Amino acid sequence: MKAADFAYEKPVDLASALDLLNDEDRDIQLLAGGQSLMPMMNFRLAQPELLIDLNGVDELNFIEEEGEVITIGAMARYSQLQASPIISQHVPLFTLALPHIAHAAVRNRGTIGGSVALADPAAEMPALLIALGATITVISKSAEREISARDFFIGIYETALGNGELVKSVTVPKAKKDNVYGFYELTRRHGDYAMAGVAIAAGSIDPVSDLKIVLFSVSDKPRRLKDAEAVLDGKDLDNADAHASVKRALTKFEFQGDLNADAKTKQHLAGVVIKRTLEGMV
Numbered sequence: 125m126k127a128a129d130f131a132y133e134k135p136v137d138l139a140s141a142l143d144l145l146n147d148e149d150r151d152i153q154l155l156a157g158g159q160s161l162m163p164m165m166n167f168r169l170a171q172p173e174l175l176i177d178l179n180g181v182d183e184l185n186f187i188e189e190e191g192e193v194i195t196i197g198a199m200a201r202y203s204q205l206q207a208s209p210i211i212s213q214h215v216p217l218f219t220l221a222l223p224h225i226a227h228a229a230v231r232n233r234g235t236i237g238g239s240v241a242l243a244d245p246a247a248e249m250p251a252l253l254i255a256l257g258a259t260i261t262v263i264s265k266s267a268e269r270e271i272s273a274r275d276f277f278i279g280i281y282e283t284a285l286g287n288g289e290l291v292k293s294v295t296v297p298k299a300k301k302d303n304v305y306g307f308y309e310l311t312r313r314h315g316d317y318a319m320a321g322v323a324i325a326a327g328s329i330d331p332v333s334d335l336k337i338v339l340f341s342v343s344d345k346p347r348r349l350k351d352a353e354a355v356l357d358g359k360d361l362d363n364a365d366a367h368a369s370v371k372r373a374l375t376k377f378e379f380q381g382d383l384n385a386d387a388k389t390k391q392h393l394a395g396v397v398i399k400r401t402l403e404g405m406v
Contacts (some may be wrong), residue, residue: 133176
């Protein structure tokens with residue numbers, strides 16, 4: 125199929141993009157990498173009246189080290205993140221997860237801001253940002269604000285973005301010496317969307333401190349497994365009760381099925397990915 129007719133604009137700076145976006149009378153979509161949006165338009169699942177192409181807005185494409193944090197522009201592509209020495213040194217969870225995001229051709233075009241704004245519950249990046257305690261900066265013509273990643277993702281393809289706002293950047297804390305990270309996902313084939321996945325971050329591992337276990341592709345949005353985090357905090361992961369505690373926590377989690385598996389199967393797969401990830405972190 126082909127996309128429905130639409131108007132097209134390609135601004136060369138952020139101010140111009142925000143001017144165009146500040147139009148409440150038209151259905152507007154922002155084009156970043158286009159790896160999700162263009163297929164949706166071709167299937168007419170999305171039919172914007174105006175498409176604003178952000179690929180000419182160079183000020184949204186950067187990776188910067190700023191004190192104890194790394195700030196990444198919304199138009200930074202996955203391939204740039206993979207190649208960045210700043211990311212490899214200071215954001216090891218990204219390094220673990222990026223090779224699992226789709227395929228090289230997609231990573232060459234896909235952007236961090238596009239994934240954040242789309243809020244696909246099966247995508248890896250939203251879960252990574254929640255595990256890292258990231259902050260998402262959004263901007264409109266009149267204001268700029270920061271939103272914690274844990275509050276940004278509301279539901280399936282639903283975020284805290286307001287009218288006239290776009291994602292400007294993402295800020296993640298630098299990894300500290302004792303921090304430990306884990307990532308694992310189950311897919312039918314490498315590069316497919318995950319049937320179930322998990323991103324884990326811990327302040328330390330022996331004993332466990334500041335643990336965040338974030339499941340994705342098992343519910344309407346990435347969600348922390350807070351009951352398991354609370355039980356495991358302060359303990360050694362080699363403790364015989366650790367995995368039993370995770371299983372008990374999974375029975376309280378809000379699983380949702382999809383085309384790949386029903387909710388009960390998702391619960392089982394979630395237990396598998398968590399077990400494998402925790403074992404790899406010890």
